[in-house]
Amino acid sequence: MPQSRAYIWFVGPALLLMFVILLIPILIAGGLSLTDYSLGNSGASFVGLENYERIFTRSTYEKMFGATFRYVFVVVPLTVGLGLGAALLIHSLGRFGDLYKTIYFLPVMAALIAMAIVWEFAFHPTIGIVNATLERGCGTVLERWGWYAQGCARTFPLWLNDRDYAIWTVSFIGVWQGFGFNMVLYLAGLTSIPPSLYDAAEMDGAKRGWDRFRLVTWPLLGPTTVFVVTISFIRSFQVFDMVEAFYPQGGGPSKSVYVMMFAIYEKGIQQNLMGIGAAITVVFLCFVMILTLIQRWFVERRTHYV
């Protein structure tokens, strides 16, 4: 290959932008996190690890971690599981599955902010369709269920405005929006499994669907699963749209939905406390990077097939 100077022009812009837009901001965040800077101030004073101390001790931030982890550890398993389940079902239908594939992928295409607002309406305690449907079940056999009976007697939960239900409702919407994406990835993974392996499994005596799943499907979906899980983690960590749309101030009833991205936004932009905002940013970045690195390591080690 000839030595050409052209490469400088090719790589240069990208390199420059990488530094300016991706790398330097990390350093800035790191630096700011050790100060009490606010935008508009002429200077900032060094406060050491005070911001981090606050994050890891104050109860507000405890709620932040709580909300974030609750969301992530509900949304990730469910989107991965539902994505896999939907993919398996649709795959088994062959060509007839295309319609379902389209339908299940629609939420991924639709702007989350728009759909969130619609869901908010659906979950409205009085005029929303969810509670309306639940109420129709009153007076039937469903009332045997304690929770249901209570709802009929008093009112059904307020969902998004209910301290006990808000985070789970938001998680539900997140799952609704995200599983279609994983489904598509799993479908691609499924089609790449050589059919002769299923033939071999049958000849070897794997008669039940579960046997075939454990022997062929699940192991060969290994790389896909690793990717899907990582992507799901990263996407769910970044949840923001819904939270800001539903709870412009405060992060939910009793801060139960006070997720990290929202905290960054609130502290950094709304309250102009750049120091703390930067500190949360740094912690957030660490989580994301560590997760991705774990995925990389996993891929290298466990899924080293043909």
Add this chain to the structure above:
Amino acid sequence: MHSAATRLRRGALMSQISLKSITKAFGDTPVLNDVSLDIEDGEFVTLVGPSGCGKSTLLRILAGLEAADAGQVAIQGRDVTAIRPADRNLAMVFQSYALYPHLSVAQNMMTPLRMRDLDRAGRLPLIGPLIARAAHRKMRDQVAEVAETLQITPLLDRKPGQLSGGQRQRVALGRAMVRAPVAFLMDEPLSNLDAALRVHMRAELSELHRRLQATFVYVTHDQAEALTMSDRMAVMMHGDILQVGPPNDIYLNPASLDVARFIGSPQINTLPGELNGAGGLDLLGVTSDTRYVGTRQAVTVGLRPEHLNLAQQGRLSGIVRHSENLGADVFLRLEVGGAPAPVVLRAAPADARGRGERVAFDFDPNDALFFDANGARVMVPNAAREVA
């Protein structure tokens, strides 16, 4: 090795396989037309034919991986047409080997045993081996034995991705052998290997067959494999079995022009000729005087390259258009007046000729095969030889 062979033999008593009137179409395309075949215990039977002739489909129907539209499959006298593959006690070696990439060689070979001999509890990932200790030990011994036979013991802990093509092929064989099935089904197992390895594996497979004395049903498009390995071969084309018989029979006594053309390399020469009703054969302007019985009829004459000889006084002549020197043999492609296609002739390397040379050659009419206008074989009695 001893007990494996014995086990196989015991399980293979009455290993008669019978395919009756198998018909199959994929959509509107017919693939198998009322095909029947019986396979005896311990035989090495090859289904051979060009791509698309239906041989793989027939094998898969025998395995149970496809269902025939009509017809019956019977194994050891039992009608298994409606029985799923896993219950037919057959083992299959796939063209792509289909080894589980995430399992080691040993685990690959243990899979059929695990599926068959262990219950749910025994199959659990970590505690299974602890629960069914005796069963696991027995299985490991069986695997070790087969590995020894195939000489893959050093590979037992490796994954398929780390093996060469030939090694993978042996593992696939091992996975099949470990179950001591009623019969081994093989779907073009050598076609993914390079030429030299293929020749080597042909001998190994034949040897294995001899040792195990098990029934092998083998599918290939390579007529050389069929000729060298089979006890009997079935030549298939366009969904029909054209001829079944020992390789020698098929080679020397093809039942039709299609069979004669497909078997034998280089391809048989086919030339238009005529039996002149007076006992002679008119071919390429030359009349051979023999005592053929029968009336005058136009025939297609088949002469294999080895039946044509360079001869100073040869009655026929042609111009060398191309010469293929394979070392032990030389094949000359001749342009011969009256012949619609180049005539291929086998010569000794010492007699090699160059392009453009005119050569004289001849043939023994008793080597000629006759076919009618439809390609069917015509048996012409030769009064001079008492041979049909």
Add this chain to the structure above:
Amino acid sequence: MSDAALSAAGVDAKAAGLRFNTRAALTHAVLIVGALIVLLPFYTMVSLSLKAPHEIMQQTGGFLGAQELFRDDFCIKLGNAVADCMVNPIAYNYSTAFEKAPLLRYLLNGVIVTVSIFVIQVIVALPCAYALAKLRFWGREAVFALVLFCLLIPVHAIALPLYIMLAKLGLTNSYAALIIPWTISVFGIFLMRQFFMTVPDDLIDAARMDGMSEYAIIWQVMLPTAIPALMAFGIFSVVAHWNDYFWPRIVITGNRDLFTPPLGLREFKGDADGDNFGPMMATACIIVTPLIVCFLLAQRRFIEGITLSGMK
């Protein structure tokens, strides 16, 4: 659970024909229930955008709403006669949507922003990917390692420092602010590099011998071969940025004219009191529809795109 090979074999089908059909029926049943849940918000959104306020409040009217004229109270407040203020729900909802906020302007902004981002991304990423894939130069491995590292950084995560940088440059509330952070797509570089590595070197050598400059090679030789990958990447990029809410929310604070569609919807919601569900849903419909329509028209490409980006 799923193996087309066996269901096609139909061995089960012959042996127990009923069982095969039951399994498919069950599968369909489960998938249909799922589809209903998935489609619920879409149904609600479209339906409410067609209904009059009282129908919304009382949850009547089926899917299409009764489509009776209703009384527009705001119009009355403005001093018009009652008779002049009877409006058809659909007309009211959609016209209010376009009146209350310059929706067309927002849609235009969406187009400007997503197209600009994608074009710049390609201009930046393609040459870099080519250099990494096909040229040898000192530091190539280091640059690629840097690309891999940057893949770990979600841009949203570093929003704060980026915002400060832009604020210091006085670029907040501008198209530049909306576009600049996204101009570098390490993902695009990675994807294109993987793709370029599969292009035979011979093709490039032939072009060089024909006298093409490296620059020309990129745009005239590599680009055409990379169209599928580019389309995949394009879809990925357009969808992500059309629907992006977080970054515009941070960066556009005062100037309504620069709102992207998600911001427009949010603004609507912000002002909304109970009466404005109809127009709000209409706005949501308008914002969501372009991408959905594109998706429905080019499904295969979309899904190919997502999978390509996944199956590195």
